[in-house]
Amino acid sequence: MREINIGLLGFGTVGTGVVRILEQNAEDIQTRTHGKLSVKKILVRNISAPRQMSGNFQLTDIPDEILHDDEIEIVVEAMGGIEPAKTYILEALRNGKNVVTANKDLLALHGQELFEAAKEAGKDLYFEASVAGGIPIIAALKQSLSANRISAIIGIINGTTNYILSAMTDQGRKYEEVLTEAQKLGYAEANPSSDVDGIDAARKLAILSSLAFNSRVTLPDVFVEGISKITPEDIKYAGELGCIIKLLAIAKQQNEGIEVRVHPAMLPKSHPLASVTGVFNAIYVVGDAVGETMFYGRGAGSLPTGSAVVADIIQVARNIESQSTASLNCTCYRKVEIKSPDEFKTAFYVRLLVKDEPRVLATLALLFAETNISFASIIQKPRGSQEAEIVLVTHPCQEVQMKEALDSVKAYSKVLNIQNVIRFEQEQ
Numbered sequence: 001m002r003e004i005n006i007g008l009l010g011f012g013t014v015g016t017g018v019v020r021i022l023e024q025n026a027e028d029i030q031t032r033t034h035g036k037l038s039v040k041k042i043l044v045r046n047i048s049a050p051r052q053m054s055g056n057f058q059l060t061d062i063p064d065e066i067l068h069d070d071e072i073e074i075v076v077e078a079m080g081g082i083e084p085a086k087t088y089i090l091e092a093l094r095n096g097k098n099v100v101t102a103n104k105d106l107l108a109l110h111g112q113e114l115f116e117a118a119k120e121a122g123k124d125l126y127f128e129a130s131v132a133g134g135i136p137i138i139a140a141l142k143q144s145l146s147a148n149r150i151s152a153i154i155g156i157i158n159g160t161t162n163y164i165l166s167a168m169t170d171q172g173r174k175y176e177e178v179l180t181e182a183q184k185l186g187y188a189e190a191n192p193s194s195d196v197d198g199i200d201a202a203r204k205l206a207i208l209s210s211l212a213f214n215s216r217v218t219l220p221d222v223f224v225e226g227i228s229k230i231t232p233e234d235i236k237y238a239g240e241l242g243c244i245i246k247l248l249a250i251a252k253q254q255n256e257g258i259e260v261r262v263h264p265a266m267l268p269k270s271h272p273l274a275s276v277t278g279v280f281n282a283i284y285v286v287g288d289a290v291g292e293t294m295f296y297g298r299g300a301g302s303l304p305t306g307s308a309v310v311a312d313i314i315q316v317a318r319n320i321e322s323q324s325t326a327s328l329n330c331t332c333y334r335k336v337e338i339k340s341p342d343e344f345k346t347a348f349y350v351r352l353l354v355k356d357e358p359r360v361l362a363t364l365a366l367l368f369a370e371t372n373i374s375f376a377s378i379i380q381k382p383r384g385s386q387e388a389e390i391v392l393v394t395h396p397c398q399e400v401q402m403k404e405a406l407d408s409v410k411a412y413s414k415v416l417n418i419q420n421v422i423r424f425e426q427e428q
């Protein structure tokens with residue numbers, strides 16, 4: 001039986017999960033690939049650091065011992081970040097090695113360069129683990145749903161923000177309090193900005209959009225807004241409106257082009273994504289032939305992410321055996337325009353603190369009407385003897401219309417504060 005050697009770059013959370021799965025499921029994997037998959041060498045920063053795992057592999061702190069080892073056919077990049085991961089992947093491809101990566105940061109910015117290098121080398125570049133951990137969404141878009149014209153992807157693809165918003169919704173707690181708890185539990189980093197500001201989800205959405213619409217989308221193309229402004233008051237009003245607030249990654253293909261955006265959204269409680277709570281992820285995909293589908297599971301963690309990496313390793317091993325590597329790398333054969341954020345069209349929730357005086361609501365209606373925005377519903381509640389809180393829910397309008405209306409509202413002397421503005425995501 002042929003042995004296929006693997007070189008692993010990085011031995012952290014993902015790397016240890018990969019080794020553990022390869023060892024504990026070795027017999028089944030061997031049967032499925034008709035070959036023996038062996039981790040030969042692992043790149044680490046400190047060879048002498050204590051580790052819980054041991055095996056027949058060799059630890060090294062010299063990248064070239066993996067990148068230039070002629071016996072290694074598959075290099076797994078589990079380091080994260082842009083550099084030196086990018087350099088190592090390109091070097092591995094140039095040296096005739098197939099690559100499996102979990103690196104969303106790198107693919108969202110430099111995917112085209114990497115895929116071109118893989119094509120030139122005639123080698124595989126697989127990346128299932130780069131989005132949503134153990135959920136097999138990359139393979140689904142590249143293969144299982146490839147007969148469809150995808151019109152929309154709506155995802156909850158960041159477990160940290162979903163945990164925070166779920167706790168705020170279920171327990172009525174404040175954002176800052178739940179964030180601190182998430183950090184103590186290990187769900188959020190010491191510096192959580194990548195998660196709570198929406199950047200992590202935006203990277204993943206760029207990758208998913210490129211696959212779904214067969215046109216290159218990169219991180220700078222994605223409109224991003226985080227969750228730090230969401231308050232218990234907003235969540236309470238969402239409940240009154242029959243909605244729940246989620247950080248959504250939204251990609252839609254329309255006649256005018258592709259829109260890609262990440263932001264908090266009012267989601268109807270009847271939507272399939274509304275029931276996704278805690279650190280779980282889910283991706284809702286709409287295709288012209290298959291209709292509505294949803295993929296659900298753990299979006300992070302050593303074993304869920306390791307599962308996706310090992311699945312890619314198995315497929316690469318099969319490709320090596322059948323001499324069909326590089327057959328399913330880049331699928332971006334189109335060039336579709338990316339829509340400007342001003343062109344996005346949604347309904348809006350606008351929460352205002354105003355002076356509790358006559359004609360204030362009528363004036364607000366006039367200010368919004370000047371940009372052709374009308375209201376679907378209005379909630380007004382007193383806040384003290386001289387103040388009132390007004391929640392306006394608009395009919396769908398373009399972002400540029402809302403910006404113009406809010407500029408007028410800010411200038412209106414009876415408005416004390418614009419408390420929050422949140423978009424709606426309507427059901428398909």
